[in-house]
Amino acid sequence: MAQWLSGSVTDNHHWHANLFSLKVKTDAFSFTAGQFVRLALNTDEGRLQRAYSLVNSPGSSEQEFLISTVAEGKLSPLLQQLKMGDSVELSQPASGFFVLDEVPEGDNLWLIASGTGIGPYLSMLGTHQLWQRFGHIVLVHSVRTIGDLVYRDLIGQYQHQYPGQLHYQPIVTREAHSGALNKRLPELIHSGELQRACQQTLNNRSQVMLCGNPDMIKDTKTTLESLGLKKNLRRAPGNITVEQYW
Structure with a gap:
């Protein structure tokens, strides 16, 4: 079962109306370039989570994600609205063999x-x-x-x-x-x-x-x-x- 790491949003850069990059400050963790983690928010509907690849390289002090907003999606529109200091959770450990x-x-x-x-x-x-x-x-x-x-x-x-x-x-x-x-x-x-x-x-x-x-x-x-x-x-x-x- 995945464990969860608490993070704090440090930047949310909007490339355009439906594409953004989210930076999250967390405690340090190990991963291999090409792997992914799950981002999660706790809402009135329960925990919403989805897998996203890490854009930053291993050893970075912030974790970064490139996300496309899905209009009918439950999580991505909420992630797009996050501001500096907002909380988001990351799954541990990182996963994937696209390395x-x-x-x-x-x-x-x-x-x-x-x-x-x-x-x-x-x-x-x-x-x-x-x-x-x-x-x-x-x-x-x-x-x-x-x-x-x-x-x-x-x-x-x-x-x-x-x-x-x-x-x-x-x-x-x-x-x-x-x-x-x-x-x-x-x-x-x-x-x-x-x-x-x-x-x-x-x-x-x-x-x-x-x-x-x-x-x-x-x-x-x-x-x-x-x-x-x-x-x-x-x-x-x-x-x-x-x-x-x-």
């Missing part, structure tokens, strides 16, 4: 996300392990609107810190945006447009992590398999490691 230790060696590492699925990758970017293991890292973020392209300043800091090692490729499907591609991920991979834009190969010597909505993962995985990549399993190591967000 770098589960990813085999490769010539390059593709971190492909849709929407809030970029969260665990931001946590990984703040670890030494990522940069030591892979000479070329490609962060692909597919979103609907320009306003969904979050944490660009932070990503830019990593590009400056590790020159030539990280390529960031935004994809915006419903608006035109300079530097962004504007087609669905499977189409971009199948045509080779994504690989050309990122100047990296996608083959059976690549490692790919997929995080986001199930449709994106299903269709992108199918396209990657057509290129000769295989799903990564502990009993049969491959190239594609997945995390579905719902």
